[in-house]
Amino acid sequence: MGNIMRDKLPISVIMLTLNEEANLPGAIENVETWAEDIFIVDSLSSDHTVDIALAKGIKVIQRPFTNFGDQWNFALEKLPVYSPWTCKLDPDERFSDQLIADIDLAIQSDNTKAGYGFRRRLWFMGKPMRITQKIIRIWRTGSCRFTDVIVNEHPIIDGKVGFLKGILEHLDSCSLHEWWDKQNRYTTMEAIMRTRGDQLAVAPKIFGNALQRRMFLKKLFPKVPFRFQILFLSDLFGRGAILDGSRGWMWAHLRSELYRMIELKAEEMAQTGYIPEIPRKTGNWDPRVLESKLQQSVLDPR
Numbered sequence: 001m002g003n004i005m006r007d008k009l010p011i012s013v014i015m016l017t018l019n020e021e022a023n024l025p026g027a028i029e030n031v032e033t034w035a036e037d038i039f040i041v042d043s044l045s046s047d048h049t050v051d052i053a054l055a056k057g058i059k060v061i062q063r064p065f066t067n068f069g070d071q072w073n074f075a076l077e078k079l080p081v082y083s084p085w086t087c088k089l090d091p092d093e094r095f096s097d098q099l100i101a102d103i104d105l106a107i108q109s110d111n112t113k114a115g116y117g118f119r120r121r122l123w124f125m126g127k128p129m130r131i132t133q134k135i136i137r138i139w140r141t142g143s144c145r146f147t148d149v150i151v152n153e154h155p156i157i158d159g160k161v162g163f164l165k166g167i168l169e170h171l172d173s174c175s176l177h178e179w180w181d182k183q184n185r186y187t188t189m190e191a192i193m194r195t196r197g198d199q200l201a202v203a204p205k206i207f208g209n210a211l212q213r214r215m216f217l218k219k220l221f222p223k224v225p226f227r228f229q230i231l232f233l234s235d236l237f238g239r240g241a242i243l244d245g246s247r248g249w250m251w252a253h254l255r256s257e258l259y260r261m262i263e264l265k266a267e268e269m270a271q272t273g274y275i276p277e278i279p280r281k282t283g284n285w286d287p288r289v290l291e292s293k294l295q296q297s298v299l300d301p302r
Contacts, residue, residue: 008033008034008035008036009034009035009036009085009100009103009104009107010036010083010084010085010107011034011035011036011083011084011085011086011087011103011107011138012035012036012037012038012039012081012082012083012085012086012087012141013031013035013037013038013039013087013089014038014039014040014041014075014076014079014081014086014087014088014089015027015038015039015040015041015089015090015091016040016041016042016043016068016071016072016075016090017040017041017042017043017045017049017053017091018042018043018044018045018049018065018282019045019046019047019049020045020047020049020091020092021045021047021048021049021051021052023091023092023171024049024052024053024091025052026094026171027089027090027091027092027093027094028052028053028056028058030094030095031089031095032056034100034104035087036083037059037081037082037083038058038059039058039059039060039061039075039079039081040053040058040059040060040061041061041062041063041071041074041075041079042060042061042062042063042286042289043062043063043064043065043071043280043282044062044064044065044282044283044284044285045282045283046282046283046284047283050062050286050288050289054288054289059079059294060286060289060292060294060295061078061079061289061292061294061295061298062285062286062289062290062295064280064282065278065280065282066278067149067150067151067189067278068146068149068150068151068152068153069146069147069148069149069150069153070148072088072146072153073145073146073148076144076145076146078298079298080294080297080298081141082141083141084107084140084141085107085138085139085140085141086138086139086140086141086144087137087138088137088138088155089137090170092170092171092172092173093120093168093169093170093171094168094169094171095166095168095169096166096167096168096169098165098166098167099118099164099165099166099167099168100166101166102118102164102165102166103116103138103164103166106162106164107138110162112160113159113160113161113162114139114140114143114157114158114159114160114161115136115138115139115140115143115144115155115157115159115160115161115162116136116137116138116139116161116162116163116164117134117135117136117137117138117161117162117163117164118134118135118137118163118164118165118166118167118168119132119133119134119135119167119168120132120133120134120135120167120168120169120170121167121168121169121170122170122172122251123169123170123171123172124172124179124244124247124250124251125174125175125176125247125250126174126175127247128169129241129244129247129248129251130240130241130243130244130248131235131239131240131241131244131248131251132167134163134210135168136154136155136157136161137155137168139155139157140159143157143158143159144156144157144158147201147202149193149198149200149201150189150190150192150193150198150278151186151189151190151193152186152190152201153201154201154202154211156202179254180254183254183258184261185279186258187258187261187262187265188265188276188278188279189278189279190262191262191263191265191266191268191269192269192275192276192278194262194266195266195269195270195275196275200215200218200219201215202215203215204216204218204219221259222263227259228256228257228259228260229256231255231256231259232252232253232255232256235251235252235255235256236248236249236252239252
């Protein structure tokens, strides 16, 4: 997962961070030799995330976390991105050499596309799985906005989207403790959305585009009998988790339990009448960032 390009591509990479000191060095190393620019929007990390970024010369601003959709739209609206293309990257993701080469060829030879997607390979318990998912992560600068949702935000591209063959590796949490800690926060966010009656990312349509169909299934899911068992079997056999042996079985089982946890948390909120605030783990403002011209140009924290 290195880099085979000699010249940098006309792409600016944007990452959202919150206590990502374990993942950030690898993420920066993965893109710094081929991406034209790198920006980080940090949600007041309490670890060495900002230290790592500044030491590598990365452009950093800080903003308290609101929700994922809002944070991404803020980044797209406020950051001074001058590259023709913009890329969304999570700190635990890595571009394969083949994907970098595919991106290079696509943006140089095809003027008809406004964005590009590709497959992301899931990792679980420190090893790659056979499961992949289609995601959109690159678009022409200014042609994208994100769905206004708390979690599981989706990019909406103004124009045609092409898909590339290369793989993006998702180096998810190495331990089950870390994995569940993250999923516990995400399920709470999903439960908050459900309890408040928030709109889905887009209008659900059974015969719509891929995202609209996905939202239709998400809306329908709570009404399906034996839904958790069906989801488990679908992931195990339909998506091929069984090919990864015991790890695949564990992943499929835990994924079905995440959906159960969303419903349990939503039921608790409905019964108690208490909807918690969006989970946040934040530290303090970094004076080095606050004093920077970039920070002052996009955000007044007072």
